[in-house]
Amino acid sequence: MEILIILIVAVVLLFAIKDIRRSLISRPAFGFFKRVLPPLSPTEREAMQAGDTWWDADLFSGRPDWEKFHQTQAPTFTDAEQAFIDNQLETLLAMLDDFKIMQQDRDLPKDVWDYIRKEKFFAMIIGKEFGGLEFSPAANSYIVSRIATRSISAAVTVMVPNSLGPGELLTHYGTDEQKNYWLPRLADGTDIPCFALTGPEAGSDAGAIPDTGIVCKGEFEGKEVLGIRLNWSKRYITLAPVATVLGLAFKLYDPEKLLGEQEDIGITCALIPTSHKGVETGERHLPLNQAFMNGTTYGKDVFIPLDWIIGGQEFAGKGWRMLMECLSAGRGISLPALAAATGHLTQRMTGAYAYVRQQFGMPIGMFEGVQAAMGKIGGTNYILESMRRLTVTALCEGKSPSVITAMTKYHMTEMGREVMDAAMDIHAGKGIQLGSRNYLGHGFMATPVSITVEGANILTRNLMIFGQGATRCHPYVLKEMEAASNPDEEQGLHDFDELLLKHIGFAASNFFGSLWMGLSGARFNESPVSGPTARYYQQLTRMSRALAMTADMAMLVMGGDLKRKEMLSARLGDVLSHLYMASAVLKRYEDDGRQSGDLVFVDYALQHHLYAIGEAFKGFFANFPNRFIAWTLRLAIFPLGNHYHQPDDSILQGISTSMMQPGVTRDRHTFLTYWKDDEKDPTGHMELAFLAMREHSDVYKRIRKAVKRGDIDGNLNGDALVEQARAAEVISAEEASALSRTERLRLYAIGVDQFAAGVIEDKNFY
Incomplete structure (x- = not known):
């Protein structure tokens, strides 16, 4: 006992007396830190210093302040922005014929170019004093997203001048002379x-x-x-x-x-x-x-x-x-807007198609294999829109969070690819055959463009997210790096000594905190809410603490080598990203008033994100070169095992059912999708067929029963089906008229375009 007391006193004195601590601990640690400090090129250093931190720093610290997070106000549109959305944007959307743009003209029509320039679609980020619109990032994101549900080519054309480019660079850095000459010309469309x-x-x-x-x-x-x-x-x-x-x-x-x-x-x-x-x-x-x-x-x-x-x-x-x-802001708006558009469009149209398209006498959306893909589309779209909103919120607050925008660009474009693939699987031939009725094909072809530009996704994930996050978001590492690079070594050592003591306490707290949360299942963690989502907050806090501890240990053990071990560092970046996305989902659920219809989507998202976090840690531990450290970290984080799992089948089925149900929930989840009340419209034809079939669902149920009884031939459709159903007295005369219209809409919706020889020639394609 006496020996233990002596050891405790010795440790306390070692850390409490500055001269002893600096001589025996801080100076050797300072030298070690300088040796393992990852070398930074000038461009890397500038990238590291650019932008801000925001909620990502809370998540990386292991101590997310959920109360503060909930106080963040979601952005709203100004009167001028709303008027533009209701008028100029709607007018532009009605002008866009994407099949003609893509397959015939290979360009926007002249009247569209003229309208875009005249109505200042290129000037959303330019100040009013120079003739621009000076719209918020929220309005910018909304406008680009909605255009993208109509035409990716038109959306890209509008988005680029409002992202990284001369307008933004001049606004932030131009001389007065440059601003006064160029910005009015860019605003009114004189210059492109x-x-x-x-x-x-x-x-x-x-x-x-x-x-x-x-x-x-x-x-x-x-x-x-x-x-x-x-x-x-x-x-x-x-x-x-x-x-x-x-x-x-x-x-x-x-x-x-x-x-x-x-x-x-x-x-x-x-x-x-x-x-x-x-x-x-x-x-x-x-x-x-x-x-x-x-x-x-x-x-x-x-x-x-x-x-x-x-x-x-x-x-x-x-x-x-x-x-x-500039890129850190633009990266959080432009390409994520395209991905959000993909999510909204695929959820609305796939839900409609899965009900309209029938097989074996029932909507294909009733088959479990299709429901699994639909659940992924609807659940992922909820994540996409949540992430778009949260990132735009940061930008509207005047922040330029480089790590968050990198996460947003990477994960949203990847999720956009996933929902598009799932939608194409469900639509099958309907999605493959190009024509005026195909609302997926051009978006499917454009998906790799978003994946590639503004930083290829492979490098964004493997180099940027954790590479910047580990230093920008960590409460001490960046300051320690600055101390280590101080040309005045004694001053650098003084600063490092003060930081080191805090860092040691931070690391010890993270280790024991992670172990306690793992043993207790995080049930004693505080949650800002009660009810079905409370457990998710507790688990996210637990994984936030686990990330802080693991990142600290990885940087300590591997030093500069961690930068080159991209597979390892990317997994820690994935943990941070999924924490951010899960936070975005919970924030949206609260902001929208905890809508009961949204809970199944929230459950999908949180189960998906926690499972992805668990898998990222699993891969990290399995490949970390120091096996003892890997075992220790795994034991501290998952002392009772990793029990996170993929979303349950019942959740996927609940989402698919919601997607095939017209109403408030469907409209709220797909509000960016543009369609016209016109059966010849690219998306309107499917929407009208869906609504008509839902309205007359009882008629189709009676017909299916009559088919089973043998009163009606099961191979009939269109007017032939109407005539036989009327003759068998399954439907009334009034119902026959409505069924005839519904069948016409249904057959047109499940049909695809065809072209006479010579209508589409090679010269139009290449």
Whole structure:
């Protein structure tokens, strides 16, 4: 006993007396930390410093403040935004014929281009003082999403100028002269912008761009001025074939030191009219058959004055930081909007089709195999919309959370792919045959585009989410990195010593907290709500604490090697992502007033996310190189085993039933989907058939019973079915008229388009 007391006193003194602690603990730890500190390239460091943290920091800390989280107000539209949505947006949607755009013209019609420019769809992020609309991220996201349910090509055309590009860069960094000249022209559609970053040798590693600018003297407007001689070759640039002004990213060098003592100035952004001598644009790509303008731009020895640098000479070399700060916001709006549109469209149309399309005398949505796919569509769409709303909430608060927007872009585009695949499986031939009645085909082809752009998904998951999250969201690591890189070593050691003591306490608390939550099943964790979702909050807090502990241990043991072990670090990124998505679902459920019809969707989402978190930890423990540490972590987190499971079959069936039931729940979950009350409309024909069949469901039940009795031939449809049902006195004369209309709608809805020879020729496709 005495020995134990002496040991405890010794440990307390060791940590309590600063000089002893600094000499025996902090200094050796400081040296170790400097050795294992992952090396950061200049572009990585700038990316790390760009943007903000938000709810992701709470989740990564292991101590999410749910009460604070619930106090976050979901954004609403201003009167001006709502008026635009009700009028200009609806007008544009009615103008879009996606089959004609995609398969015949390979472009938006001139009247659509004119309307988009006239009504300032390109100017949603430009300030009112410059003639723009100055809409919120919430309105921007809603508008792009709704357009995407009608035409991906039109949505991309609208979204790009309102995402990363000249408008946003000028707004944040432009000189007064640049803003006053360019922003009004961009706002009223006089100029169409594009932004050129990606090249043949530089995609996700944009810091490796070979495009160069050399500071030199040259002739401009008849005078010798100080400027830049540019050489570039870019590809995959959306709107390049029609752009009148080019935003360009390049590496700037000053070999003659005309600007100062630095030769390698760094990545720089400039704004150049495409009519400027030497600028080449217009060679067009064909991105998976999509009709939006996307192409190349290049230039050789193009001279521009220095004041064409966005922000002026002062911002030379600051281009990468500018891009990262702007991209982190745009990444959370544009491509997630397309994914949300996919979710809304597939849920509404698949639910309708699964009821309208019948097999063996019953809707195919009654078959369990189809119900499993429908459950995935409906449950995933609930996650998609929840994640879109929560991320937009952060952006509307003025935040630019780089880790959250990376998670949002990656997971929403991947989930968009999953629901589209499931919808295509259910629609089968209806989804494959292109034509004016196919509302899935073009979206299916466009899905890989979202997966690829604004950071390929593989690299976003494997490098960005945990790579940035581990340092940006951790309460101490980034500060410790800054202390370790302090050129004043003694000051760095002083700062590190104070941080280390807190970090040790943080780690110990996480370990014992995780173990206690694992043993108790997290039943003693606080929940901000009571009722059926309370247990989910308790489990998410438990997994948040487990992530904090595991990430700490992984960084301590592996140091810089963790950055290169992408399969391991990506799994921890998955844990953070699923915590965020699960939070978004719970927040939406509360914001919407705990609608009873939503609970089955919430159950699907939370069971799915907790299972995914458990699987991510399982994979991490199985592959962590230090087996003792892996065993210890697993024991602390899951001392009684991992009991998370995939959503129950009953949940999938509940969702599929809801999807085939017209009413408030279906409308709330699919409100972004555009359709017209017109049986020839691309989505209207399926919606009208569905509503008609639901309205007359009792008639179809009587007919099925008559078929079983042998009173009616089971192979009949259309007017032949109506006539025989009337003759057998299964339906009344009034019902016969309604059934005739319903059968016409049903047969048109399950049908596909066909074309006479020569109507569609090869020249229209290539």
